[in-house]
Amino acid sequence: MKFSLGAILAIWLSGLQFVAVLSVVSFNYISSERVLLDHATALISEVGQSSKEYSRGFLEPAVRATNLAKRLIENNLVSNSDPIELEKLLFQQMQVVPQFSGMYYGDEQGNFVYVMRSEIHAEFRTKIVHRDEDTISTELIWRDKNYKIVKYEIDKTDRFDPRGRPWYRGVKSERSFIWTAPYIFFSSQRPGITAATPVISSNDQLKGAIGVDIEIDEISGFLSNLEIGQTGVAMALSSDRNVIAHPKSDLIKVNGSSGALEFVNIDEIEDLVARKAFGNLPNLNDVGSKQEIESEFIYNDGKFASILIPGHIHDLPWSIAIYAPLSDFIGGIEENRTRNIWIAIFIALTTGLIGLKIANKINQPIRDFAARAGLLASGKLTRSEIKLETYPELEEASETLANEIAQRKTFERVYGHTFALASRGMAQISPKDGRFIRVNSQLAEILGFSTEEMVEMSISDILHAEDADTYTSFQNIMNNGYEYNQEKRYVRKNGDVIWLQVNAILIRDQLGKPMYAVATMDDKTEQKTAESKISDLSRDLSHFARVNMMGQMAEGLAHELNQPLTSITQNVDAALLTVKEQTKPDPELVDILQDMDRQAHHGAEIIRALRGLVRKDEGQQASFSITELLEQTLQLLNPEAREHGVAISFVATKNPNVFGNRVQIAQVIMNLTRNAIEAVDVVDLDVREISIETARAGNFIEVHVIDTGPGIDPGVDLFAQFESSKKDGMGLGLSLSRTLIEANNGTIWYEPKENGRSKFCFTIPIASLN
Numbered sequence: 001m002k003f004s005l006g007a008i009l010a011i012w013l014s015g016l017q018f019v020a021v022l023s024v025v026s027f028n029y030i031s032s033e034r035v036l037l038d039h040a041t042a043l044i045s046e047v048g049q050s051s052k053e054y055s056r057g058f059l060e061p062a063v064r065a066t067n068l069a070k071r072l073i074e075n076n077l078v079s080n081s082d083p084i085e086l087e088k089l090l091f092q093q094m095q096v097v098p099q100f101s102g103m104y105y106g107d108e109q110g111n112f113v114y115v116m117r118s119e120i121h122a123e124f125r126t127k128i129v130h131r132d133e134d135t136i137s138t139e140l141i142w143r144d145k146n147y148k149i150v151k152y153e154i155d156k157t158d159r160f161d162p163r164g165r166p167w168y169r170g171v172k173s174e175r176s177f178i179w180t181a182p183y184i185f186f187s188s189q190r191p192g193i194t195a196a197t198p199v200i201s202s203n204d205q206l207k208g209a210i211g212v213d214i215e216i217d218e219i220s221g222f223l224s225n226l227e228i229g230q231t232g233v234a235m236a237l238s239s240d241r242n243v244i245a246h247p248k249s250d251l252i253k254v255n256g257s258s259g260a261l262e263f264v265n266i267d268e269i270e271d272l273v274a275r276k277a278f279g280n281l282p283n284l285n286d287v288g289s290k291q292e293i294e295s296e297f298i299y300n301d302g303k304f305a306s307i308l309i310p311g312h313i314h315d316l317p318w319s320i321a322i323y324a325p326l327s328d329f330i331g332g333i334e335e336n337r338t339r340n341i342w343i344a345i346f347i348a349l350t351t352g353l354i355g356l357k358i359a360n361k362i363n364q365p366i367r368d369f370a371a372r373a374g375l376l377a378s379g380k381l382t383r384s385e386i387k388l389e390t391y392p393e394l395e396e397a398s399e400t401l402a403n404e405i406a407q408r409k410t411f412e413r414v415y416g417h418t419f420a421l422a423s424r425g426m427a428q429i430s431p432k433d434g435r436f437i438r439v440n441s442q443l444a445e446i447l448g449f450s451t452e453e454m455v456e457m458s459i460s461d462i463l464h465a466e467d468a469d470t471y472t473s474f475q476n477i478m479n480n481g482y483e484y485n486q487e488k489r490y491v492r493k494n495g496d497v498i499w500l501q502v503n504a505i506l507i508r509d510q511l512g513k514p515m516y517a518v519a520t521m522d523d524k525t526e527q528k529t530a531e532s533k534i535s536d537l538s539r540d541l542s543h544f545a546r547v548n549m550m551g552q553m554a555e556g557l558a559h560e561l562n563q564p565l566t567s568i569t570q571n572v573d574a575a576l577l578t579v580k581e582q583t584k585p586d587p588e589l590v591d592i593l594q595d596m597d598r599q600a601h602h603g604a605e606i607i608r609a610l611r612g613l614v615r616k617d618e619g620q621q622a623s624f625s626i627t628e629l630l631e632q633t634l635q636l637l638n639p640e641a642r643e644h645g646v647a648i649s650f651v652a653t654k655n656p657n658v659f660g661n662r663v664q665i666a667q668v669i670m671n672l673t674r675n676a677i678e679a680v681d682v683v684d685l686d687v688r689e690i691s692i693e694t695a696r697a698g699n700f701i702e703v704h705v706i707d708t709g710p711g712i713d714p715g716v717d718l719f720a721q722f723e724s725s726k727k728d729g730m731g732l733g734l735s736l737s738r739t740l741i742e743a744n745n746g747t748i749w750y751e752p753k754e755n756g757r758s759k760f761c762f763t764i765p766i767a768s769l770n
Contacts, residue, residue, distance in 0.1 A: 633673075
């Protein structure tokens with residue numbers, strides 16, 4: 001699709017305006033967005049640090065209280081063996097710090113003093129466990145805030161031992177202040193945490209441990225009051241990724257596998273955004289204590305920012321995690337960006353319409369020039385009529401165009417006469433798709449089409465089916481700028497096959513771009529037909545002469561060889577009689593003479609069959625063993641095979657007798673095997689083998705001769721007379737073999753094997769079926 005110059009100018013003008021405004025808007029948006037995002041990240045980080053400091057301040061009294069009690073006991077200001085003094089000390093601390101839910105001391109002997117807040121009888125309850133070697137007693141004392149006893153009882157069933165509790169084991173193991181993992185208190189069912197510190201004697205022995213239970217519900221309350229954008233959320237995570245504080249405190253407690261309440265893991269909390277933000281975090285003990293982790297993520301098409309401020313086991317026993325939607329911080333700027341983009345589109349459209357009017361006025365003389373140039377090219381205007389008094393550039397271009405058109409018309413007249421009146425077939429052909437652009441009447445007459453029909457066709461439409469690759473060759477040569485000169489078969493309109501000598505060159509424009517190929521085509525059909533007839537006649541005369549000579553030589557050799565073979569047979573028979581008359585005839589000598597007798601008879605049979613063949617004698621047919629015949633024939637061929645370095649393999653199988661002329665079948669085996677030896681020997685092969693196989697096929701025995709040679713050219717008619725795949729072959733071996741097999745009521749054929757190998761097969765009828 002092409003646009004006018006005016007439209008192009010208008011599009012470019014409005015496009016430039018749009019790009020300019022959009023660039024300013026985008027730059028302003030990106031810079032403002034980055035500033036706001038940095039501010040949002042800093043704000044979230046400050047909130048996180050504030051939450052961390054609040055949590056640290058909330059837990060700090062536990063650190064001070066345990067350290068104070070530790071110093072008093074270690075300095076013997078309070079006796080760790082006097083439960084009353086210990087109770088007073090712990091009672092005072094409980095009154096001072098309201099977030100303490102309980103404070104206690106346990107020693108290495110299993111004694112235990114515990115002061116906790118109570119919701120029944122009085123404000124506080126004391127539990128004192130006395131443990132001697134054989135007895136355990138537990139006192140329960142309820143006191144009001146003035147340390148006055150409200151109720152007292154002894155619990156004989158309580159077997160509590162502080163030494164088995166996690167806080168005591170942790171202190172004993174670490175020998176320093178510890179925080180336990182947050183957990184749900186059994187009595188109050190509220191989330192809490194325990195701080196504990198060891199009490200060490202002067203000789204560096206562990207006396208006991210002081211512990212403080214702190215309920216941390218207030219942390220969730222503090223987090224729920226934080227303002228992080230409009231919908232941001234802050235929470236606290238333990239080191240094992242459990243959520244221990246959340247603005248929605250009902251989300252953090254779940255029933256565990258034992259039925260007791262426990263904290264929910266971040267991967268399972270019903271706050272789905274929190275899962276997305278922090279669900280892939282590692283164990284928080286593996287994160288550095290001062291390393292803040294910032295990230296951005298998308299949830300339900302909304303963009304969020306998150307930050308994780310890790311704690312430390314001796315500083316803050318949990319981490320602060322915060323997330324907030326970015327729209328809370330940059331929603332206004334996104335709306336402003338959308339508004340500015342619509343403003344940019346409006347400005348671009350307005351300037352485009354104005355530019356279109358201006359461009360149309362500028363473009364009018366150019367359109368007039370183009371119209372007049374077209375009329376000049378078609379001959380409807382003269383050179384004087386095309387001149388325009390507008391822009392100097394157009395006046396100069398009109399003069400140049402007029403001169404070019406005049407020269408082109410002169411050239412076209414000369415070329416057109418030459419093309420049309422040429423005595424040879426000529427055509428202009430597209431080098432891209434082979435389409436005929438123009439043809440002369442001589443070429444149309446050669447191919448039997450009209451010139452109108454041919455301009456609707458391409459060169460591939462008239463190619464012979466077996467020369468289809470000619471079109472590809474034509475394209476390759478033309479596109480590479482070479483001269484095309486080939487003699488190929490083509491098809492006329494009536495279906496006749498003709499030979500054309502095609503010579504083509506490629507014409508290019510001034511920029512080197514291919515325009516068309518000019519081809520001349522000469523009819524070579526009569527010349528090709530005459531050459532073919534002469535070639536066939538010469539081949540037939542040569543073959544007939546050689547066959548006649550072979551017949552004469554065969555008759556003479558048969559006559560000459562038959563006499564000595566008969567003499568050999570008689571002499572061998574006489575020798576056998578003489579040997580057998582001996583008292584102890586030599587068995588090895590008998591075998592040699594019998595083998596000589598068989599070979600002499602076999603040679604005589606071959607001679608008789610050869611004489612019968614030359615005399616067109618069908619020979620005598622009888623029942624015989626095909627396996628035995630193959631073994632005997634291969635014995636004669638083995639020396640020849642060894643000379644050529646070829647191995648012949650034949651595995652004798654039990655086959656029924658066949659019916660036919662034994663000597664003729666032997667001759668066929670000889671022909672096929674000798675052909676296989678020559679095929680293997682003609683090239684340098686790693687595997688030089690011939691295998692002969694037999695198999696029953698219905699009423700026939702099949703014989704297969706398979707070689708590892710290079711195979712047969714598919715264009716050779718193997719069983720036709722005078723056709724041969726060998727350079728010096730007479731083309732009679734396979735033809736003669738087919739004649740002999742068919743005379744014995746069998747068939748012969750060829751099958752190409754894998755890797756180009758050859759397999760010749762023939763059949764012989766089974767004797768019992770005749």
